[in-house]
Amino acid sequence: MKPKKKKLSLAMQIFIALVLAIIVGLLMQSQAKFANTYIKPFGTIFLNLVKFIVVPIVLFSIMCGIISMRDIKKVGSIGLKTVVYYMCTTAFAITIGLLGGNFFKRLFPIITTSNLSYKVGEKMSIMDTIVNIFPSNFVSPMVDSNMLQVIVMAVILGFAIILIGEEKNHRLVTAFNDLNEVFMKCMEMILKLSPIGVFCLLCPVIAENGTMIIGSLAMVLLAAYICYIIHAVVVYSIAVKTMGGLSPAKFFEGMLPAIMFAFSSASSVGTLPINLECVEALGADKDVASFVLPLGATINMDGTAIYQGVCAIFIASCYGINLTMSQMLTIILTATLASIGTAGVPGAGMVMLAMVLTSVGLPVDGIALVAGVDRIFDMGRTTVNITGDASCSIIVSNLERKREANKKNK
Numbered sequence: 001m002k003p004k005k006k007k008l009s010l011a012m013q014i015f016i017a018l019v020l021a022i023i024v025g026l027l028m029q030s031q032a033k034f035a036n037t038y039i040k041p042f043g044t045i046f047l048n049l050v051k052f053i054v055v056p057i058v059l060f061s062i063m064c065g066i067i068s069m070r071d072i073k074k075v076g077s078i079g080l081k082t083v084v085y086y087m088c089t090t091a092f093a094i095t096i097g098l099l100g101g102n103f104f105k106r107l108f109p110i111i112t113t114s115n116l117s118y119k120v121g122e123k124m125s126i127m128d129t130i131v132n133i134f135p136s137n138f139v140s141p142m143v144d145s146n147m148l149q150v151i152v153m154a155v156i157l158g159f160a161i162i163l164i165g166e167e168k169n170h171r172l173v174t175a176f177n178d179l180n181e182v183f184m185k186c187m188e189m190i191l192k193l194s195p196i197g198v199f200c201l202l203c204p205v206i207a208e209n210g211t212m213i214i215g216s217l218a219m220v221l222l223a224a225y226i227c228y229i230i231h232a233v234v235v236y237s238i239a240v241k242t243m244g245g246l247s248p249a250k251f252f253e254g255m256l257p258a259i260m261f262a263f264s265s266a267s268s269v270g271t272l273p274i275n276l277e278c279v280e281a282l283g284a285d286k287d288v289a290s291f292v293l294p295l296g297a298t299i300n301m302d303g304t305a306i307y308q309g310v311c312a313i314f315i316a317s318c319y320g321i322n323l324t325m326s327q328m329l330t331i332i333l334t335a336t337l338a339s340i341g342t343a344g345v346p347g348a349g350m351v352m353l354a355m356v357l358t359s360v361g362l363p364v365d366g367i368a369l370v371a372g373v374d375r376i377f378d379m380g381r382t383t384v385n386i387t388g389d390a391s392c393s394i395i396v397s398n399l400e401r402k403r404e405a406n407k408k409n410k
Contacts, residue, residue: 013194013195014194014195014198014257014260014261014264015256015260016195017194017195017196017198017199017202017264018198018199018202018260018263018264020199020203021198021199021201021202021203021206021264022202022206024199024203024206024207025202025203025204025205025206025207026206026207028203028207029207031207032204032207032208035203035204035207035208036204036207036208039200039203039204040200040201040203040204041200042196042197042200043197043198043199043200043201043202043203043204044200044201046190046193046194046196046197046200046201047197047201047265047267047270049190049193050190050197050265050267050270050273051145051269051270053183053186053187053190053273054145054269054270054272054273055142055145055150056179056183057183057184057187057272057273057276057294058150058151058154058272058294058297059142059150059153059154060154060176060179060180060183061180061276061290061291061294062151062154062155062158062290062291062294062295063154063157063158063161063176063180064158064176064177064180064287064290065158065286065287065288065289065290065291066154066155066158066159066161066162066287066291067158067161067162067173067176068286068287070162072159072162072163074400075155075158075159075291077400077403078288078291078292078396078400079291079295081395081396081399081400082291082292082295082296082392082396083299085239085392085395085396086295086296086299086300086388086392087336089235089236089239089300089302089388089391089392090300090301090302090305090335090336091332091336092231092235092302093231093235093302093303093305093306093309093384094305094306094308094309094331094332094335094336095309095332096227096230096231096235096306096309097224097227097305097306097307097308097309097310098309098310098312098313098328098331098332099227099309100223100224100226100227100230100306100309100310101223101227101309101310101311101312101313101314102313103223104219104220104222104223104310104313105313105314105317107219107223108219108220108223108313108314108317108318132146132149133149133152134149134152135149135152135153138153141153145269151294151295151298154294161173161176187273190273191273191274191277194257194261194274197264197265198260198261198264198265201264201265202264205375205376205379220310220311220314220370221376221377223310223314224306224307224310224311224377224380224381225380227306227309227310228303228306228380228381228383228384231302231303231306231384232383232384232387233248235302236248236251236387236388236391237251239391239395240391240394240395243395243398243399244391244394244395244397244398245398246282246283246394246398250282251282251390251391251394254278254279254281254282255278255282255387255390257274257277257278258271258274258275258277258278258386258387258390259383259386259387261274262275262379262382262383262385262386262387263379263380263382263383264379265382266375266378266379266382267382268296268297268382268385268386268389269297269298271297271382271386272293272294272297275293275297275386275389275390276289276290276293278390279293279390279393279394282390282394283394283397284390284393284394284397285397285400285401288393288396288397288400289393289397292389292392292393292396293389293390293393296385296386296388296389296392296393297385297386297389300385300388300389300392301381301385302384302385302388303380303381303382303383303384303385303388304335304381304385305335305336306381306384307353307377307380307381308331308335308353308356309331309335311353311367311370311377312331312353312356312357312360312362314370315357315362315363315366315367315370316362318366319362319363319366321362323360327360327361330359330360331356331359331360334356334359334360335356353367353370354367
């Protein structure tokens with residue numbers, strides 16, 4: 001009998017695709033148009049499939065997670081811990097971004113600020129933002145992939161099913177659990193295409209921006225990526241070790257498939273299915289992860305906060321403006337609050353950056369200075385975002401297990 005060939009893990013397949021995309025992309029710099037025309041569409045198809053599965057995954061996984069807890073108080077406990085953790089890590093992230101930006105400030109290149117143009121979308125008031133969290137009908141949040149509204153729908157439906165009572169709702173619970181399994185299986189099928197998707201998404205980006213990386217904006221990119229790494233290694237390692245009871249080395253090793261996918265796709269929401277698999281393998285409770293991760297993909301933007309800190313300092317220095325301590329505190333507050341409601345899709349950080357710049361009176365046109373390489377910033381900040389979501393799942397699961405154990409011991 002022939003011994004079975006050992007199959008490459010998904011993480012290794014994605015890593016190989018990542019390396020090949022960089023090599024091929026660098027070789028195709030003179031053929032960037034070809035890469036964008038004939039390679040990128042296959043990446044877009046893969047990303048479309050991921051986006052197609054994300055809404056039902058978020059809706060049914062949160063709903064089934066809430067139903068499985070069978071206790072509204074427990075849902076409230078998990079929700080509170082999650083939001084507090086996300087807000088705290090985002091505040092840490094923007095602080096690290098500002099410190100990193102100030103440290104690298106002397107090394108930032110002098111870039112001409114004439115003829116800049118960047119069109120900012122219509123600004124919404126805080127009250128409009130709050131109103132838009134709540135859906136006005138059942139279908140549009142799913143059609144528009146409005147993740148906050150989908151989460152609100154899932155929470156309301158989950159609570160309603162708990163309140164109906166077990167005797168009456170067992171058929172509904174079985175049906176929703178079955179639907180959840182169906183969509184999870186669809187997700188499994190789509191994820192098998194990850195290596196192809198990663199290659200087709202990343203190769204055109206490298207082909208188009210390869211030379212730009214070593215150009216005038218290299219120092220800004222370097223500052224952002226150093227801050228990304230510091231935040232992930234220091235903040236998440238300490239949090240996972242002290243509150244999650246997990247070795248940081250084991251955490252990052254288990255997160256590799258999701259990290260590599262996030263880096264390639266630059267989509268927090270798109271990485272959600274693979275992130276769910278990784279955290280469950282690391283020991284997070286399924287009902288907790290099903291609630292915490294979709295919420296994190298929508299409101300937890302640590303990487304985006306770092307990007308805003310570095311870019312705010314860079315744009316200010318290009319205009320010859322020195323930010324005061326009060327302006328930096330305003331940036332920290334604005335970025336932390338703005339992270340709630342920012343969609344986890346490529347490019348969302350640009351909208352938040354416009355809000356941050358406006359809050360401290362910096363010219364919004366300065367966004368044009370970094371817009372050309374935003375995709376390269378986005379790859380790193382998405383990776384930090386999803387790693388933060390995962391760390392929250394591990395920590396909340398561990399804290400909830402301890403809470404349950406204390407209740408039993410009383």
